[in-house]
Amino acid sequence: MHESRRAQMETQPASQPAASNRAASQIDFEKAGGVVPVVTQDYQSGRLLMVAYMNREAFEETVKTGHACYFSRSRNRLWRKGEESGNYQTVHEIRIDCDNDTILLSVEQHGDRAACHEGFESCFFRIFRDGAWHTVDTRRVDPAKYGPGYGHQTQPARPSDPVKPAKTAH
Numbered sequence: 001m002h003e004s005r006r007a008q009m010e011t012q013p014a015s016q017p018a019a020s021n022r023a024a025s026q027i028d029f030e031k032a033g034g035v036v037p038v039v040t041q042d043y044q045s046g047r048l049l050m051v052a053y054m055n056r057e058a059f060e061e062t063v064k065t066g067h068a069c070y071f072s073r074s075r076n077r078l079w080r081k082g083e084e085s086g087n088y089q090t091v092h093e094i095r096i097d098c099d100n101d102t103i104l105l106s107v108e109q110h111g112d113r114a115a116c117h118e119g120f121e122s123c124f125f126r127i128f129r130d131g132a133w134h135t136v137d138t139r140r141v142d143p144a145k146y147g148p149g150y151g152h153q154t155q156p157a158r159p160s161d162p163v164k165p166a167k168t169a170h
Contacts, residue, residue: 020063023094024056028101035071036101040115043092043106049115050123052079054103066091068107085146087111112141117151119143 029036035053042049052070054062058078061069068089072079082088089107096103109115116123118139125137143150 017060017064020060023063024059026100027056027059027096027103028099029056031101035073036103038070038103038105040068040089040105040107043108047122048124049107049109049121059103062091062105063094068105081115082111084150085111085114085143087114089115112145114140117143 027036035055038052038054040049040052041047053073054069055071058069058071061078061080068081068091070079070081071077080088088110089105090110091105091107093106094103095106109121112119113121115121116125118125119141120137120139122137125135125139126133127136128134
């Protein structure tokens with residue numbers, strides 16, 4: 001990670017570790033094998049930005065730093081949002097659902113303001129309409145800007161992707 005990005009990400013005051021530990025102990029990380037889903041939304045507009053996962057360590061780091069930290073299941077490691085791209089998220093509010101197994105983060109998206117690794121504000125930039133997926137948002141940034149190997153395997157944003165009808169059993 002670039003040092004300037006790390007400095008940006010570490011500007012939030014740290015919370016009490018005991019408070020973080022108490023809060024984490026109330027989350028049911030074991031229900032889904034050590035991780036819980038995290039729904040992330042823009043704190044001003046309420047727009048859904050992304051869905052990811054946290055383990056206990058990611059949750060505690062998020063509380064401590066005030067910046068979103070997730071757990072990457074594909075890489076099997078902490079994923080500090082923005083560590084490669086500068087598109088970090090300042091956390092404004094953390095909520096938990098009634099079953100204590102899903103987290104809602106309200107965040108301010110920084111950098112190029114792209115939460116999605118494909119360069120869109122939101123990971124939910126496609127809509128299913130008339131039997132096909134259609135891209136309905138404008139890409140904010142070309143993810144190639146962040147270098148080779150950034151994010152997941154990125155596929156080009158297409159105006160529409162035909163969807164094959166499901167086979168029905170007779």
